[in-house]
Amino acid sequence: MNYSRILRIAWDGLMLNKVRSFLTTLGVIIGVASVIVMMSVSAGAEAAIAEQINSLGANLLIVSPMRGIPGASRTLLYEDAEAIGETVTGIVGFSAEQTPAPQTIKANGITLESIAVVGTSADFPQVRDYPLAEGYYFSAADNDRKLKVAVIGSGLAADLFGEESALGQTITVGSTKLTVIGVMASKGVVGDVDYDGRVYVPIHVVFQKFMTTSLMNKDSVRTIYIKVESQEKLDSVTMQVQNLLANRHDVDPAKPDFTIQTQQDVIATQEATTAAFRDLLAWVAGISLLVGGIGIMNIMLVSVTERTREIGLRIAIGAHPSYVRAQFLLESMILSLAGGAMGVVIGIATSVLFGAFGGMRTQIVPLSIPLAFVAAAGIGIFFGYYPAGQAARLDPIVALRHE
């Protein structure tokens, strides 16, 4: 028996009802497309998160006030950061950071609204792996003296001064005049942070000039980044910082009012939030595939009933039951694989469109394509097996009498 001929018979059977065959595949198309989209959206989200976290710098510990504790956002102080710098061993440096409300910036006759200002300590470029393009960063002494200087992002420099050098220029941030002493190297937009569009100023200047809201402790910091000498020392440094801060804050180390995270922790936390979304999509995809499979089974059963006489004749003139089974199994596999192929195309197109116009980062996972095909073929076999068995078991005497 020539299996290419059975394939031909199966194909002819499907072409008999083109519209019906197409509608039958829709469930699989939608299911497979959602698998592809789901995987590309979550891969995109994970890649974006990882990139964002890694952009903070390597071997980093991130110390923040504990969320959800009243007053905790004011408990992490600049003195804590200095204490870490003085007593903790195994660190390269620290960068205490505080971000006031966005400010209006005027310079060179240009006014820019809503510019992010970041107060940092002197080791910021080193700790955050974020070098300067020109000029220099302020020193610890400059910071302590509350020197009115600023280092600006490369994009901001271009916006304000164009081709001209930004160094030595004066910019007015809010109502404070600052002298530009450096321009950061271009880093671009990572996550939702436009590094090139920010102004970096000594954190003490921020405390003095921009954190005037009475609620805030004037020298509270939002985050302390600690650069550790090597990956191996992360645990030891974490322990030292934990004990030091618990001691300074007079809290039980088991119930701290701060958190210490590594980049891996942050990535894991962020991914947990996207996991719910991804799980939802996975369910949608799974249910579509299931519904698609049931649709195929339904139509195959209808088809077997409709073609009972034909099947009876084929068996009467010598078709082995296994050929009949193969014919109907091939029909359902053609349906599901065609649905799979169309689903892959539509899924990739949707992912690309989401990425281009949907404001969503997507990254097509190559593995999802064979996975989708295997799933589609599996559905074809699983949901086609019962109808094909029905056809193969037909008694030719009864089938030939069927009206």
Add this chain to the structure above:
Amino acid sequence: MNATLIEVKDLKKVYGGEADSEVCALDGMNASVERGEFTAIMGPSGSGKSTLMNILGCLDTPSAGQYILDGQNVSGLSKDALADVRNQKIGFIFQSFNLLPRLSALENVLLPLLYDTREAQPQERQRQRAITALESVGLGHRMGHHPNQLSGGQQQRVAIARALINQPPLILADEPTGNLDSRSSVEIMALLHDLHKQGATIVMVTHEPDIARHAGRVLCVRDGRLISDGRGGNNPCLAREVAA
């Protein structure tokens, strides 16, 4: 080659499982058919003639007894082996033609070759055989037509060509003229006569005495038994049917 093509010995067919609800469709039938014979099987409905036909066509298996077709005992064969016997040794002609509507006449005739498990001939050779078969039933000019473009008589001729394609030793015709008008019936019977003259062995089930008289031999079946093996007009089965 053995002159006997069909031999049934003490053939029984019982339907139903429970002893008290059993229906005995064939109750120990003995008969044989020689090669080249044209035999009609007659009998009232419920006589067991359809069951006999199904067993002769290897579509059904007997509960007891032996069926020897072309020297091979087919009583105990598996489903697949029976399918091969049907494919290679039996050409079926049905009352309702049973052509596949979306295939052309030629493709319908080619159908049995599709399921032939013997070594396949080249496609062109198969096509040539199908064309020859269609020409032999006088439909050489209608090969591309679909069944719905053909008259009933023409459809039955396509079915006969399909029955002949594998050159089976036995042609089984089940009420071959049952769905045809009298003119087409005459044509189809003439065609069967021609086949018989060319040496084909034909077994035909019918309830019409006029049709049965075309056969050289009429087996009359009643209550699952062969009650008469008459030839021609003196058969009680024929006589009864005529009287009724």
